[in-house]
Amino acid sequence: xxxxxxxxxxxxxxxxxxxxxxxxxxxxxxxxxxxxxxxxxxxxxxxxxxxxxxxxxxxxxxxxxxxxxxxxxxxxxxxxxxxxxxxxxxxxxxxxxxxxxxxxxxxxxxxxxxxxxxxxxxxxxxxxxxxxxxxxxxxxxxx
Amino acid sequence: xxxxxxxxxxxxxxxxxxxxxxxxxxxxxxxxxxxxxxxxxxxxxxxxxxxxxxxxxxxxxxxxxxxxxxxxxxxxxxxxxxxxxxxxxxxxxxxxxxxxxxxxxxxxxxxxxxxxxxxxxxxxxxxxxxxxxx
Numbered sequence: 001x002x003x004x005x006x007x008x009x010x011x012x013x014x015x016x017x018x019x020x021x022x023x024x025x026x027x028x029x030x031x032x033x034x035x036x037x038x039x040x041x042x043x044x045x046x047x048x049x050x051x052x053x054x055x056x057x058x059x060x061x062x063x064x065x066x067x068x069x070x071x072x073x074x075x076x077x078x079x080x081x082x083x084x085x086x087x088x089x090x091x092x093x094x095x096x097x098x099x100x101x102x103x104x105x106x107x108x109x110x111x112x113x114x115x116x117x118x119x120x121x122x123x124x125x126x127x128x129x130x131x132x133x134x135x136x137x138x139x140x141x142x143x
Numbered sequence: 144x145x146x147x148x149x150x151x152x153x154x155x156x157x158x159x160x161x162x163x164x165x166x167x168x169x170x171x172x173x174x175x176x177x178x179x180x181x182x183x184x185x186x187x188x189x190x191x192x193x194x195x196x197x198x199x200x201x202x203x204x205x206x207x208x209x210x211x212x213x214x215x216x217x218x219x220x221x222x223x224x225x226x227x228x229x230x231x232x233x234x235x236x237x238x239x240x241x242x243x244x245x246x247x248x249x250x251x252x253x254x255x256x257x258x259x260x261x262x263x264x265x266x267x268x269x270x271x272x273x274x275x276x277x
Contacts, residue, residue: 012243015240015242131253
């Protein structure tokens with residue numbers, strides 16, 4: 001198979017990974033005030049772990065030019081303790097009137113979201129640049 | 144005084160290092176930049192069919208170049224089909240992300256442009272030949 005936009009594999013995988021990271025951040029922000037999650041305990045912050053995968057090039061003449069792609073290794077739970085908030089009227093309050101809220105700091109999530117969207121943007125710039133380079137190469141010799 | 148010697152003094156030293164045949168440089172740099180597999184493919188077209196009389200050329204192994212061109216056109220068509228299926232997968236709510244669809248469309252676009260360029264160059268060469276005075 002011809003591959004005119006080389007290096008686009010790793011970029012596409014990075015875009016996928018950033019997309020998933022953004023979804024996880026969206027879930028964290030949405031559940032920032034959930035005091036009763038699926039397991040009955042307060043929602044726990046989730047975070048993604050990236051890992052790189054060596055994708056061997058299909059062509060046999062250049063075995064050393066395998067590209068490293070990115071994928072989500074796992075989505076793990078943040079083990080920090082829940083925030084305790086004093087709210088005696090809350091149905092989930094304990095005997096002391098404290099409610100366990102998720103261990104999510106909304107500012108931290110916003111910063112993560114900015115980092116993720118900038119990273120996505122950078123990978124899009126790579127795609128754009130690869131396209132521009134291919135188009136310029138195709139116009140070699142035009143007059 | 145020899146006018147040429149004055150010219151040599153004015154001429155920067157880098158120009159003096161140019162070899163007598165600049166096309167030779169271009170040819171070596173081009174062959175160095177082409178991957179060996181492609182050169183082998185080209186070799187099957189060029190070296191196996193040395194310039195012969197027109198009758199033997201037409202009956203020679205010109206089919207390899209034709210096959211190569213046909214394979215290229217087929218690959219472009221495959222890229223177009225992949226882009227189409229990615230877009231329809233995106234629109235029908237399957238697990239295709241937006242950038243995947245856009246990247247496959249971009250690949251299809253670039254390879255189609257490449258095919259058009261190859262066709263233009265071939266046609267230019269053909270027309271140049273047909274215009275040639277015998």
